[in-house]
Amino acid sequence: MQSFRFIHTGDIHLDSPLKGLSGQQGAAAERIRTATRTAFDTLVSQAIEEEVDFFVIAGDLYDGDWRDYQTGLFFVKQMGRLAEVGIPAFLLYGNHDAESQITRRLTLPSNVKVFSARQPETFRLPNLSIALHGQSFRQRDVTDNLVTAYPAPVAGCFNIGVLHTGLGGMGGHANYAPCALEELINKGYDYWALAHVHQAAVLHERPHVVFCGNLQGRHIRESGPKGASLITVEDSQVEAVSPLHADCVRWIHLPVPVDQCAASADAVDLVRGAIEEAVARDAQGRLLACRIELTGQTKLHGELLASADHLLAEARAAALGLGEEAAWIERLVVATKTPEIAASRKDALGDLQRMIESAGSDAELQARLASELGDLVRKLPHDVRTETDDAVLKAAIDGKIAGLITHAGAYLNARLAEKV
Template structure:
């Protein structure tokens, strides 16, 4: 066996709609919308520059059925670039781009080989003694363990298993094509190229079992560097697995302490400092998409609660002042606490204390819970789709849509207490 390198990627989710962009305009929003394509273009360029022997895509190339043929044409064009460079591509379909999920089809260049969905399939690269084994998903939900059906390793070859799997539900992902790490390491392959889990992880070495993570973070739950795995092989053994960052937009949670802020301008100055620090420490030349989280037992708590729309507008203005396509603020979340805690409020003997006790007890009132489910709950279900898919940005809306009336009350209670306390003061 010779010395070669290959690129292992997965969970590209081409043209996936990124959340939090409804109604947003400007160059930063436009770049975020095109981020999955731009990240993939950069990855293809990296593969050509590194002169890799081949590329493995371990599932979820697409996010689902194409809206039109442009998604497929874009991918075909990128495969054409690799074809011109003499780089073969081995493509496996996962849950998002399963055979049943993608109704449109386009002819791909000759360098692209797609693993079948009926049973595991093996492709050989005779010139470098490589055998790749894999099975695509036939439908979105594959609940069977596919590993036992994978063939025995090819004698004398560098064997790679390509698999889209939840591996027991890692990282909170659906446990599709479930299997155990011990099954993979016992198979006799030198490398397992996995997909589905969106965090870069080397789960085992010699043999190597690797999740490359997704190529481009799509929302604030996918923070930090994203990219693919560049794998070096020498004399039949993996020498190095390097994570190469390929995303063009990096998501970040930016905690901002405002417990010392005594006015709104001081809160905004703290937000500015937090964004500047995040840009310097995390962006690495990329557009940084941030969720700002205000924290601390703050004297400004009552004025901040319920003012998230205003704070978001101010934070976005601050971000624009840092330079074009440097920082974009997805949301400002007020997670502060009042200087006077809930127990102290509930102990008051005035009307405010009585209201606080009443609201605190409301979550145990079955009649009120039923009414909340029938009235606001049904109304919220009629909200436009684009509002409902972004419900996670609003904890009260999310609780109402999920029918969790106790959570709804517990979410609204701090807001009412803060507003009433502020008005009294």
């Protein structure tokens, strides 16, 4: 059997809106807005440079229905680049780009083969003795196990299964097209090209069962290097699964301990140093999108909370000082703690601490707060309710009133303690 190489990608989410850009302007913000397109363009260039034999997209090419035809036209252009050099592409639709999700359609170049959503379909590459099997999603919520209907392996071929699946809800992802790893291993295929889980992973070797991960991180929970997989096959055996990093924006979480800071200016210096070190260490020529988290126990807790907007502006100034597209600060989170204020103190702070502790166990007060806050929480936008990182707001959203009282009390105590 001939040797060959192919690219396995998925979870591209073309034109997906990236988080944290509201009100942001400038070159860095624009780079983030177009990151999914840039990453896919980079991957197609890598496919051409590597002279791969074919290209597999295992679902969620799109992020939902197109706003206009520009998203589809961009994809057609990229497939045309592959067509020019004779690289066929095999496309499977997942939950985000299921038949029912995309209302607009464009005719794709002849080098692109789309797996049917009605039943499993097999495509052959006779010159390489390859058979690819897959089934696209007809609707977003596919709860059936699709693997059972996939055909038996084609004798004498290298068999590739293409599947969009939660594989039991890995990584907290919705368990679409549920199946078990053992089913994939025992199917008789040589390689499973999986997508839907956004963290790249080789779950099994010989046969290989591989999640390629998403192509471009879109928020802080998709941090670190992102890309696709380059698969090398020699004499019917997978010899290598190599990462192809295509992301142009790389997300990173930067904890900054401020325990030893005597003034907020010291915290600003530490933040500036952390950004500079991260760019030198992790950016690798990409824009580094940073979430900064101030940590530790400090008497400055209340002051830092009160000056969070100023600290964020200082962090963004430090990033811009490295160049307009070196780093971008998505958020600065004050996660410090104040030194414990003992309820045994005989002053106003001790009285306040005792009130907070009693409020935390007052069922009537908690019920009243839960009722009043519940009305406000229900009016919040869905993305705020599901994605907030603010500890006080999250406690309110989750209905954890005792925790809400504790957080609010700690803030009040910290502010008052500054003045004592």
